Amino acid sequence: xxxxxxxxxxxxxxxxxxxxxxxxxxxxxxxxxxxxxxxxxxxxxxxxxxxxxxxxxxxxxxxxxxxxxxxxxxxxxxxxxxxxxxxxxxxxxxxxxxxxxxxxxxxxxxxxxxxxxxxxxxxxxxxxxxxxxxxxxxxxxxxxxxxxxxxxxxxxxxxxxxxxxxxxxxxxxxxxxxxxxxxxxxxxx
Numbered sequence: 001x002x003x004x005x006x007x008x009x010x011x012x013x014x015x016x017x018x019x020x021x022x023x024x025x026x027x028x029x030x031x032x033x034x035x036x037x038x039x040x041x042x043x044x045x046x047x048x049x050x051x052x053x054x055x056x057x058x059x060x061x062x063x064x065x066x067x068x069x070x071x072x073x074x075x076x077x078x079x080x081x082x083x084x085x086x087x088x089x090x091x092x093x094x095x096x097x098x099x100x101x102x103x104x105x106x107x108x109x110x111x112x113x114x115x116x117x118x119x120x121x122x123x124x125x126x127x128x129x130x131x132x133x134x135x136x137x138x139x140x141x142x143x144x145x146x147x148x149x150x151x152x153x154x155x156x157x158x159x160x161x162x163x164x165x166x167x168x169x170x171x172x173x174x175x176x177x178x179x180x181x182x183x184x185x186x187x188x189x
Contacts, residue, residue, distance in 0.1 A: 040179040042092065042130055043137070051077055052088030052131070056124065057098035065099055068161065069124065072168035080172050088131070095175070097126035100141070104156075107147045117147045118156070120163040128175040138175040142167050 041047050053073050058066040073095065077085060088094045100123040107117030121143065128138035144167040148159040 040093075040176055043133065043135075048083055048092040050086035050091040051081060051083040051093045051095060052086050052091030053077060054088050054094060054096040056096065056126070060099050060102035062102045065102055065160075065164070069099060069164050069168060072161075072164045073171065075165070076168040076172040080169070081176060091131055093137075093176075094129040094131050095126060095171070096129060097124060097171070099124050102160075115150060117149055118159075120146045120148065120156070120159045122160075122163045122167050124167050124171065126171045126175065128179065138179055140171060140174045142170045142174070144170070 053070065055070045056066050056073075058064075074085065077083070077095075083093070088096075101121070102123075103121050105119050105121060106115045107119040109115055123141065123143045125141045126139065127136050129135065130137050144163045146159050146163040146166065148155045
């Protein structure tokens with residue numbers, strides 16, 4: 001009976017020991033300003049705390065694409081940023097822009113010139129705005145191309161979703177990593 005009790009107590013003791021040893025380490029990391037994700041410093045030295053993501057305009061011929069891009073951009077912000085999401089009217093930083101183009105085109109072909117792939121091409125222009133100052137502090141234009149085999153029915157919505165997710169990731173990373181690390185690009189102000 002003692003061996004059985006020792007066997008059931010071992011995982012509990014291991015968990016307790018891990019908590020005792022890891023607790024102080026986590027407290028030290030939390031107190032020294034350790035962060036996970038991007039949280040850039042604004043002009044004047046204050047750190048951005050919040051970001052608002054507006055629903056982008058849609059200049060493409062495909063209706064409601066802006067809603068899918070908004071969901072993808074919000075997801076990217078949650079994954080890559082150490083900023084709280086807030087309403088654009090109350091956020092430190094605001095991400096806004098427009099879907100400039102969405103088109104499908106032929107992709108890969110066989111040696112007999114048979115099309116075996118379609119491509120989803122999305123072009124998005126985005127701006128990062130310091131809301132308090134009303135100034136654009138970054139801008140980028142992203143073109144994303146995602147291919148889909150044509151012999152598999154029903155993959156076009158998934159390809160469009162992937163193309164928008166890649167565009168959203170690139171927008172968030174280019175604008176906010178560029179701001180945090182002082183990287184400037186030719187298209188940035």
